[in-house]
Amino acid sequence: MRIASVLGACLLAASHPALGATLFSASQGVDAPTCGSAKAPCRSISQAIAHAAPGDTVVVGPGYYGDLDGDGQFTSPGDEAAEIGSGCDCVVKVDKRLTLRSRDGAASTVIDAAGLAMWAINLFGAGASSATLGAANAGFTLRGGQGAGVFVDPDAANVRVVGNVARRNAGDGFIVVGTGARVTGNRSSENDGDGFQFAGDNVIASDNAASSNTLDGFVCFAFGGSVQKSVSSGNAGNGFTATFADFEFRSIAAVGNGLAGVLFDFGTGSVTGASLIGNGRTDAMNCGLMNNSGGAIVATGNYWGAATGPGADPADDVCNGTSATTTTTPFKTGEIKVRAKPLR
Numbered sequence: 001m002r003i004a005s006v007l008g009a010c011l012l013a014a015s016h017p018a019l020g021a022t023l024f025s026a027s028q029g030v031d032a033p034t035c036g037s038a039k040a041p042c043r044s045i046s047q048a049i050a051h052a053a054p055g056d057t058v059v060v061g062p063g064y065y066g067d068l069d070g071d072g073q074f075t076s077p078g079d080e081a082a083e084i085g086s087g088c089d090c091v092v093k094v095d096k097r098l099t100l101r102s103r104d105g106a107a108s109t110v111i112d113a114a115g116l117a118m119w120a121i122n123l124f125g126a127g128a129s130s131a132t133l134g135a136a137n138a139g140f141t142l143r144g145g146q147g148a149g150v151f152v153d154p155d156a157a158n159v160r161v162v163g164n165v166a167r168r169n170a171g172d173g174f175i176v177v178g179t180g181a182r183v184t185g186n187r188s189s190e191n192d193g194d195g196f197q198f199a200g201d202n203v204i205a206s207d208n209a210a211s212s213n214t215l216d217g218f219v220c221f222a223f224g225g226s227v228q229k230s231v232s233s234g235n236a237g238n239g240f241t242a243t244f245a246d247f248e249f250r251s252i253a254a255v256g257n258g259l260a261g262v263l264f265d266f267g268t269g270s271v272t273g274a275s276l277i278g279n280g281r282t283d284a285m286n287c288g289l290m291n292n293s294g295g296a297i298v299a300t301g302n303y304w305g306a307a308t309g310p311g312a313d314p315a316d317d318v319c320n321g322t323s324a325t326t327t328t329t330p331f332k333t334g335e336i337k338v339r340a341k342p343l344r
Contacts, residue, residue: 020055023048027063031078043078045092045100045111050081054097054127060140062108066091072116082117090122090151094131101135106165106187110141115170118147123178128156136185139163148172148193152181154200161186172197173213179222183208185341194219195235198247201225207341210235217257220247220267227252231340232261238290239279242267249274253338258282260290261316264297264324271299275336276316278305288316291324298327307333 022038025048029041035051042048045065048058067074067082074082074091082091091113094100102109113120120142123131133150134140139162142149149166152159156178166173166188173188175197183205188195195210195217203225210217210232217232219241226248232239232255239254241263251273254261261279262271276288288304291297299318306315309331318326 020053020057022057022059023052024059024061025065026061029061029078044080046081049092049094049096049098049100052096052098056096057099057101060100060102060109062102062104064110064112066110066112066120066144067114067116070114072114074116080111084117088122088124089118089147090120090124091117092121093124094121094133095124095127097128097130099132099135101132101138102140103138105137106134106139106141106163109139110143113142113144113146113149113169115144115146118145118171119151120145120149120166120169121151123150123152123156123159125153126155126157128153128159129178130158131156132160132162134161134163134186136163139165139186141165141167142173143168145169146171148175148197149188149191150174150176152176152178152200154178157181157200160184165189166191166195169193172215173210176200176203179203187211188213188217194237195232198222198225198227204228205230209233209340213237216241216259216263217254219243220245222247226250229338229340231255231338232257236282238263239276241265242269245269248272251336251338253277253336254279254288256281260285260287260319262289262299264289264291264293266293268293268295268297270297272301273336273338274299274302275338276302276304277335279316285319286313286317287319289326290319290321291326292321294321294323296325296327300327300330301332302328303332303334303336304328309333 023036024041035042172193
């Protein structure tokens with residue numbers, strides 16, 4: 001019996017590998033060859049990542065991370081190990097299968113590219129496959145990227161991007177090029193590009209929100225993916241766009257965007273369970289959905305801003321391009337309330 005119990009315990013341990021180590025960085029930390037413990041955290045996120053092994057978790061305390069003294073050099077004590085104009089062209093590089101999360105959430109944990117690097121954070125290369133950036137209520141604020149706040153490299157597959165905020169980047173908020181990504185519970189606002197851009201295949205995005213971006217809220221170049229339970233509001237461009245892509249939009253809200261609520265531009269897919277309200281405010285075309293795909297789009301079970309369905313104000317309308325058709329009936333006669341789960 002004792003031998004059987006020991007064998008059983010060994011088999012159980014073999015089937016459930018030991019969890020990785022947890023390392024820490026904090027604003028009161030000091031970068032050193034042995035930093036990373038809870039009692040002796042690193043100052044920079046980059047130093048903690050350098051000490052970590054695949055499978056480890058790096059927990060980041062509240063504060064500011066980047067170029068601490070603002071001299072543009074990233075050489076002062078505690079600065080991130082930024083690569084500018086080469087390598088990852090980023091402030092923080094994740095090139096291992098890590099979980100990188102904050103202790104106190106995005107509102108109090110900022111990674112700032114300060115306009116010096118393309119990306120505030122880059123999940124870089126195949127080594128970052130299956131890495132996780134953030135966690136529920138434990139992500140980061142990413143700002144100041146010339147290209148985006150977050151970039152997921154084409155070779156970084158199956159990553160998770162959870163609970164982060166991209167704000168006031170010179171380009172997009174999030175660019176996800178790696179395939180199989182899961183993008184959940186993020187916010188993107190006041191960026192000078194798109195809120196979210198998905199170019200990797202089989203990306204599943206849920207509970208995200210894009211608002212007040214200079215271009216579109218969500219742009220999808222990929223195949224076999226979906227955006228669900230997400231809100232796009234007050235963006236100067238389109239709320240949701242599928243371009244050269246096959247993308248499903250489910251349980252979304254496109255509200256008060258400057259152009260169309262949803263645009264299929266040489267892309268295919270469907271829109272179901274959506275609220276399309278007050279779009280086209282800058283182009284005066286009133287398009288809740290614009291179909292430029294040249295083919296058939298299914299957009300059933302949606303609310304168009306009035307009980308009468310798509311049409312003139314106060315409803316949003318359907319705008320079909322050449323050779324395009326859109327099926328809208330049956331439609332909903334009452335608003336479908338879509339709320340992306342809030343960051344807390």
